Amino acid sequence: QVQLVESGGGLVQPGGSLRLSCAASGSVFYTMGWYRQAPGKQRELVANVIKSGSTNYADSVKGRFTIFRDNAKNTVYLQMNSLKPEDTAVYYCKVDYHWGQGTQVTVSS
Secondary structure, three states, X not given: OOOEEEEOOEEEOOOOOEEEEEEXXXXXXXXXXXXXXXXXXXXXXXXXXXXXXXXXXXXXXXXXXXXXXXXXXXXEEEEEOOOOHHHOEEXXXXXXXXXXXXXXXXXXX
């Protein structure tokens, strides 16, 4: 059974940075990514990266967030810079079709 362990969420001021990580047990996976869900909104894709390293980003985070993976560690990271209050949400790791438990990111002064 695949287990995903997320870490790195927290409270940060606008303009600050956070790095999320998600470690997956098991074999190397094809697609690893991050989604987020703000209160009252639908869950949305933030970014994903396939095994080759090709990436995909939501328009709202392009230029601010960077996703990368370490296949040897089965871990995906999301480096979040220039954070805005509208980035506040629960962030979920998704590895192929497996979901993490979510980690809260709050951007507030």
